[in-house]
Amino acid sequence: MIKEELTEELYCIGCGAKIQTDDPTERGYTPAAALQKGLDSGPVYCQRCFRLRHYNQMEKVSVTDDEFLAMLNTISMEDALIVNVIDLFDVYGSMIPGLHRFAGNNKVLVVGNKVDVLPKSVKLSRVKQWLTEQVQSVGLRPVDVMLVSGKKATSIDDLLETIEEHRDGKDVYVVGVTNVGKSTVMNQIIRAATGNKEDVITTSQFPGTTLDQIRIPLDDGHFLIDTPGIIHHHQMAHVLSPKELKLVAPQHEIKPITYQLNPEQTLFLGGASRFDFISGEKSSFTCYFANDLKIHRTKLEKADEFYAKHLGTLLQPPSAEDAENFPPLVRREFNVKVPSDIVFSGLGWITVRKPGKVAAWVPQGVDTVMRKPII
Known part of the structure; x- marks a missing residue:
């Protein structure tokens, strides 16, 4: 039937x-x-x-690039506030290319999520300024930049008040790529908004009627609209299994590890990526990765042999059963002149403090970039 x-x-x-x-x-x-x-x-x-x-449980829904672009085109024709959720641990990988064009004349509020995984010693005011510079470099001119933790509900009340301040009685569209924690943030917004709070968003019945969007009615007849997450295929999440992803995605505050490296030394980030210090003065290299990700140091001349021998065993992820089908690592070389982060999209980053030549190896299809240090 x-x-x-x-x-x-x-x-x-x-x-x-x-x-x-x-x-x-x-x-x-x-x-x-x-x-x-x-x-x-x-x-x-x-x-x-x-x-x-x-x-009050929000679940992830994803769309293809074409579907997401079509949805953004419809948002550009709306009179609304756009809330763009970005993963602080993977800023480059979680930005939406061309969002400033699709926003039209609408205000954009940028929300940096997962502030709870950054070391407590970090000055959040500096992180906020850094994130502002990053989004401005891709053409966004946000009305504000906020740092929150969807997991721990950090600054969610402040986020609600900021949304209310800037939406001007309009609809609110929440957008973001997959794995940025957008659904977690949305859950916290719903929990906070349905409490006994004054002068912030309140909700009534949840379901809406728009395909692949959840429209949450506000008390003035407008909506808080959760949109599907766009899939960025250059993220590490698309080459690792869900179990392996939990290993490399930080669940708690990061404990940075600093290595003193001589030229021609290599760091393996599990088996998922690799970092080569090719030339320059002996220097400190600080690694910002999930605490459960094991880092192994070896000589550059032995790195290829070491990887072939230990992938899936000593070097995990990937697991032994997934190692055979794991994409080959692709090399990208960087000539570092000023202190910089070498970013492994969706995995973490290594801060290089002195001038020198380095190389980052990532699975084929995954991005790696050099940027101004976040910390």
């Missing part, structure tokens, strides 16, 4: 996604039993909308 009903192309009354019962990871998924119940007794919701409606 359910299969027959599905041939009529049922759509979620909450978000408009086409209902399907086959793949829990895809949009519009509804367990068969829940679908039957909905068909028998009332409106049909996808699992994502059901959980949001009953448990």
Whole structure:
């Protein structure tokens, strides 16, 4: 019966996604039993909308590049505030190319998430200024830049007040790429906004009607709109399994490790990436990676042999079962003249303090860049 009903192309009354019962990871998924119940007794919701409606739980939804660009085009025609969530641990990898063009005349509020993983010794005022410079370098002119932690609800109340200050009675679109923690931030916003708070956003019924967006009604008739995350294929997340990703994605405050390196030494970042100090004076190199990621030092001349021998065993991730199909590492050389971060997209970064020549190796398809130090 359910299969027959599905041939009529049922759509979620909450978000408009086409209902399907086959793949829990895809949009519009509804367990068969829940679908039957909905068909028998009332409106049909996808699992994502059901959980949001009953448990204030926001789940990730992703779209292709083309779908995301089409969605951004529609936002540019709206009169709204755009909230762009960026991962502080992967700023380059979580920026949306051309967002300033799609924003049109709309204000953009930039939110740097995962401030909780930065070392406590870091001055957040400097991080905020640094992030402002980074987004301005790609053409964004945000009305404000904020630092929050979706995981620990740090500064969420301040974020709500800032949104209310800048939305001018308009809709609010929350945008971001996958794995920036956008859903976590949205969950915290919902929890905070539905409490007994004055002069901030309050909500009523959750579900909206726009395809692949969750529209959360505000008390003035406008909406806080959660949009699907765009997939950036140059992030490390797309070459590692979910289990391996948990190993390399910081869950707690980072404990930086500093190595004194001579020229022609190599650091392996698990088996996921590699850093070569090719030439220059002996110097300190500070590594900012998840605490569970094991770093191994060896001589540059033996690095290739070391990697081939230990990938999937001593050098993890990838795991032994995934090592055979792990993409080959691709080399990019940098001539460092001033203190800089060498960034491994979605993995972390190494701060180079003195002039010299270095090389970063990342899985084919993953990006690596040199930037002004964040710390």
